[in-house]
Amino acid sequence: MSSRGSYVVFSGSQNFRLRLVLATLSGKAIKIEKIRSNELNPGLKDHEVSFLRLLESVTNGSAIEISYTGTTVIYRPGIIVGGSVTHNCPNGKPVGYFVEPMLYLAPFSKKKFSIIFRGCTASHDDAGLEAIKWGMMPVMEKFGVRECALHTLKRGSPPLGGGEVHLVVDSLIAQPLTMHELERPTISSIRGVAYSTRVSPSMVNRMIDAAKVVLKKVGCEVNITADVWRGENSGKSPGWGITLVAETKKGWCYFAEKIGDAGDVPEDIGNVVAYHLLEEISKSAAVSRDQLPLALVYMVIGKEDIGRLRITSNQIDEKLINLLRDIKSIFGTEVFLKPVDYDNTDDFIATIKGVGFTNTSKKIA
Amino acid sequence: LNGKINHRRKWDIGKLIYMDNISPKDCIQRWKGEDASDEAAESDIEEEEAEDNFFQKRDQNNDKTHNYEGDLEKFVPYFETIEKLVQKFSNLDAIKDRFLGAPSLGDDQN
Numbered sequence: 071m072s073s074r075g076s077y078v079v080f081s082g083s084q085n086f087r088l089r090l091v092l093a094t095l096s097g098k099a100i101k102i103e104k105i106r107s108n109e110l111n112p113g114l115k116d117h118e119v120s121f122l123r124l125l126e127s128v129t130n131g132s133a134i135e136i137s138y139t140g141t142t143v144i145y146r147p148g149i150i151v152g153g154s155v156t157h158n159c160p161n162g163k164p165v166g167y168f169v170e171p172m173l174y175l176a177p178f179s180k181k182k183f184s185i186i187f188r189g190c191t192a193s194h195d196d197a198g199l200e201a202i203k204w205g206m207m208p209v210m211e212k213f214g215v216r217e218c219a220l221h222t223l224k225r226g227s228p229p230l231g232g233g234e235v236h237l238v239v240d241s242l243i244a245q246p247l248t249m250h251e252l253e254r255p256t257i258s259s260i261r262g263v264a265y266s267t268r269v270s271p272s273m274v275n276r277m278i279d280a281a282k283v284v285l286k287k288v289g290c291e292v293n294i295t296a297d298v299w300r301g302e303n304s305g306k307s308p309g310w311g312i313t314l315v316a317e318t319k320k321g322w323c324y325f326a327e328k329i330g331d332a333g334d335v336p337e338d339i340g341n342v343v344a345y346h347l348l349e350e351i352s353k354s355a356a357v358s359r360d361q362l363p364l365a366l367v368y369m370v371i372g373k374e375d376i377g378r379l380r381i382t383s384n385q386i387d388e389k390l391i392n393l394l395r396d397i398k399s400i401f402g403t404e405v406f407l408k409p410v411d412y413d414n415t416d417d418f419i420a421t422i423k424g425v426g427f428t429n430t431s432k433k434i435a
Numbered sequence: 436l437n438g439k440i441n442h443r444r445k446w447d448i449g450k451l452i453y454m455d456n457i458s459p460k461d462c463i464q465r466w467k468g469e470d471a472s473d474e475a476a477e478s479d480i481e482e483e484e485a486e487d488n489f490f491q492k493r494d495q496n497n498d499k500t501h502n503y504e505g506d507l508e509k510f511v512p513y514f515e516t517i518e519k520l521v522q523k524f525s526n527l528d529a530i531k532d533r534f535l536g537a538p539s540l541g542d543d544q545n
Contacts, residue, residue, distance in 0.1 A: 084505065084508060088507050167510075170510065195509045195510060195511055196509075196510045196511075197510045201510075256533060256534065257534045288527060288530075289534065290535060319535075345521060345524060348524045348527070348530060349520055349523070349524070350512070352523075352529055358512075360511070386448060386452075386463070386466075387505075388460055388505030389506070389507055389512075391452050391459035391462055391505070392459055392505050393507060395452070395453070395455065395459075398453060406449060407449040407452075
């Protein structure tokens with residue numbers, strides 16, 4: 071492949087993981103320039119380099135060039151091979167930061183994904199373990215990825231971490247199913263998990279009680295599990311948090327999560343997460359805001375057929391626009407938004423024609 | 436007068452999304468009709484579009500430094516403060532139809 075002109079060029083550090091994931095799926099080389107070039111500490115951060123290493127280990131034939139200052143990365147993707155890998159995550163970012171992008175790649179691999187991640191298991195900005203297990207994996211299931219699991223072997227709260235999780239994706243599919251979801255599904259139950267590591271188990275119960283008080287009003291079944299970790303498997307730092315998931319009969323779900331800091335009151339955290347869940351439900355149609363990128367990317371790489379997904383006008387935010395622009399610059403696909411006219415909501419149907427992506431390793435086998 | 440016309444203009448979000456010369460933040464503001472931030476920029480769209488190549492660099496820099504909300508690197512979505520949310524959900528009428536079995540009984544008691 072002759073160089074220079076053949077890159078898709080991006081600028082800035084935003085959407086870093088997504089751009090690399092899209093490049094890997096499309097097989098197109100990308101160049102990311104000006105990564106924090108105006109900041110005091112220019113260039114890639116530790117966790118981003120670590121993510122590039124992870125990407126290198128689950129693909130075959132990838133070439134990554136990082137400039138001397140670390141402000142430019144050129145990535146030429148290979149094919150996704152998967153396999154058994156162990157990845158040590160730097161303590162600045164939790165395992166969720168690394169697991170989440172793997173969900174985009176894992177089903178389209180040559181071999182099954184079985185990756186052990188070591189490091190922190192929670193943070194304020196990234197996906198927690200339950201968010202992935204109960205929030206993201208159901209979305210994958212809707213697209214035909216049925217056998218995937220995230221096993222928590224050890225929990226490790228920030229800052230010292232010491233956790234260990236095992237991501238297993240056993241279904242290997244040629245492409246995701248075409249999605250047709252034109253309704254807002256009805257929520258049948260709410261469940262959740264409140265966990266703690268190296269703190270008194272009463273914290274967990276206090277969070278659960280506070281969340282239940284808020285959720286009592288909605289009048290559906292609420293079931294929150296206490297998950298207290300002790301001893302060897304509870305990592306090196308004290309920590310606690312809660313994840314709530316609203317489930318529908320159709321298999322869609324909405325979730326909210328939060329972790330506690332030193333000085334936080336457990337009742338407050340439980341309360342806030344419960345309200346966040348209500349807010350997320352009010353802003354969602356079929357998927358919640360944090361599931362939307364995964365769902366849309368799966369739709370883009372689907373069969374050459376029109377997929378439809380109902381979204382609300384609240385979900386059209388800056389993140390979505392950035393996502394759609396990045397999808398367009400790599401796949402050349404545009405999303406068509408059609409207002410829903412058969413009921414009195416201001417929802418849209420996002421209509422996407424799949425690019426007809428096929429799992430390269432499937433074709434050979 | 437010019438400003439008023441623009442104010443009334445209904446933007447098609449489907450097109451706005453793919454107008455690369457408009458920053459995502461502006462897209463949302465124009466679409467929702469919240470042009471309070473910079474009236475001048477809104478009324479001089481022609482001019483602005485001509486200048487956009489010039490300004491693009493600045494916009495991207497803004498995105499990088501303090502516009503963290505548009506960045507998918509951050510997984511957790513944006514939420515209003517808890518006080519606003521408590522107020523918003525003091526009654527659940529807005530999302531009542533999303534749950535199986537109407538919670539009317541519970542509402543009456545409260």
